[in-house]
Amino acid sequence: MSAASGPATLARASDLVGRPVVSIADGLDIAEVKDVVFEPDRHALMGFTLNKRGFWRGSLRELLPTANITAIGPDAVMVDSADALAPPDQAPVELQPGSKRHGVLGTRVMTNGGRSLGVITGVIVSLGSRFEVVGYEIDGPEQTKSSPSRLVPIDAQLALSEDLLLLPDEIEQFIRHDLAGFGSAVEEFRNRPQPAALAPPTPPRQPTQESLS
Amino acid sequence: MRNQDSTVHRLEVMPSCVPGGLMDSVVLWIVLLLVALLVLGGAIIALQSKRRAGSVKAGRASSARRR
Numbered sequence: 269m270s271a272a273s274g275p276a277t278l279a280r281a282s283d284l285v286g287r288p289v290v291s292i293a294d295g296l297d298i299a300e301v302k303d304v305v306f307e308p309d310r311h312a313l314m315g316f317t318l319n320k321r322g323f324w325r326g327s328l329r330e331l332l333p334t335a336n337i338t339a340i341g342p343d344a345v346m347v348d349s350a351d352a353l354a355p356p357d358q359a360p361v362e363l364q365p366g367s368k369r370h371g372v373l374g375t376r377v378m379t380n381g382g383r384s385l386g387v388i389t390g391v392i393v394s395l396g397s398r399f400e401v402v403g404y405e406i407d408g409p410e411q412t413k414s415s416p417s418r419l420v421p422i423d424a425q426l427a428l429s430e431d432l433l434l435l436p437d438e439i440e441q442f443i444r445h446d447l448a449g450f451g452s453a454v455e456e457f458r459n460r461p462q463p464a465a466l467a468p469p470t471p472p473r474q475p476t477q478e479s480l481s
Numbered sequence: 482m483r484n485q486d487s488t489v490h491r492l493e494v495m496p497s498c499v500p501g502g503l504m505d506s507v508v509l510w511i512v513l514l515l516v517a518l519l520v521l522g523g524a525i526i527a528l529q530s531k532r533r534a535g536s537v538k539a540g541r542a543s544s545a546r547r548r
Contacts, residue, residue, distance in 0.1 A: 281537040282536075282537055285535035285536070285537075286535065301535060302533065302535040303535045303536055303537070303538050304535070304536075304537045304538070305538050305539075305540045306537075306538075306539060306540070307539070307540065307541070307542070308539035308540075308541065309541075314540060317535070319533050319535070323529065323533070324529065326532060326533070327532070327533075360542075361542040362540030362541065362542050363540065367540050367541070367542065368540070368541050369538040369539065369540040369541075370538060370539055371536050371537065371538055371539075372537055372538065372539050373536070373537060390537075391537045428539055430539075
């Protein structure tokens with residue numbers, strides 16, 4: 269099984285929380301999304317921890333790895349059958365109960381130049397050909413009523429630690445205020461010319477015969 | 482004399498307020514019980530909401546047991 273193909277749809281990860289998981293084989297709601305878990309170095313969506321259906325029922329032991337998801341739609345997460353739910357020991361390590369997980373909301377965001385941009389208030393995920401985190405929603409000192417949220421794109425080079433998300437100084441020109449134009453901002457940010465400081469170092473010149481003699 | 486009797490009778494009847502007081506305390510207990518049930522129900526619902534509340538989390542493989 270693989271992720272659904274098609275144009276990338278962007279969504280807030282928190283909007284996935286509580287979404288029902290529906291089995292295509294029998295049309296049953298088999299669970300609902302509890303936690304959205306992603307890998308902070310590669311920004312890949314690893315999967316979901318689950319709740320049982322119904323308010324009075326608790327957490328489900330089984331987990332839903334991204335590889336077993338057929339589609340993530342606006343109203344439900346679709347899987348081929350109930351077999352898509354994996355026992356903890358067969359799920360990716362990041363999803364397993366013993367793994368080190370931390371909530372990302374509230375993490376401070378700074379530029380490499382030492383300028384604070386605020387804190388993470390949301391995580392933007394792409395639900396297209398790859399399920400991945402493509403940006404963060406931040407809330408900071410520059411937030412105003414006319415621009416209530418700021419969306420910053422990320423790429424594979426930007427790792428999120430438990431304490432901090434460090435972004436390059438030029439990030440500010442890629443900040444957007446709504447999801448509609450954010451997809452193109454992600455593309456532009458990822459295709460931007462790399463600063464010389466980040467370019468791979470050139471190998472030292474080998475001494476030639478003339479210079480040795 | 483009759484009037485005196487009836488007065489006496491009325492005075493004797495005055496203690497019939499006691500059942501009313503008893504009723505008041507029963508109502509009080511019922512109200513207290515309802516309030517307690519309401520608080521308990523609210524606490525259970527809040528606890529259950531918290532237990533089911535999800536979040537967005539970053540998970541690292543480094544500190545977890547690898548398969």
